[in-house]
């Protein structure tokens with residue numbers, strides 16, 4: 001089956017988090033998938049982000065990461081995940097923050113600010129920097145089903161899932177199944 005970037009894959013609420021979430025089931029060695037491992041998917045991420053990402057209006061048209069900039073982009077992705085995940089888990093670390101700032105500055109240094117189309121790695125670096133200084137920390141969350149990072153943009157900060165229609169329903173369906181199984185076997 002051919003992989004496509006669907007709106008669900010941009011549930012992070014900020015480009016930097018959507019980039020971090022390109023690793024699916026990050027902590028499950030058996031099921032972990034790195035969507036950027038396929039260069040075709042990595043290239044098509046830019047156009048999909050320009051259409052589906054929540055903060056797309058900040059960046060306008062995005063262009064793919066140049067092949068020579070891919071290692072720096074992947075480094076930024078990992079630093080983004082480590083830093084914000086530690087923040088949500090209440091374990092903020094100066095080292096993670098410094099790594100994120102280093103990774104972002106490496107990416108930004110490679111791109112002139114006045115490019116007509118922003119390369120997606122430069123946009124992700126700016127998104128990460130904006131998030132790092134975002135004051136409403138309680139809006140930053142981890143989906144209990146898929147472990148994706150997301151920014152809860154709801155008015156009353158009541159979002160539990162990265163995407164109710166995907167993760168919320170999956171958990172509800174599995175609870176329903178467990179209940180039925182229990183009823184049938186008891």
Ligand SMILES: [Zn+2]
Nearest residue numbers: 143146162167
């Ligand atoms: Zn989820």
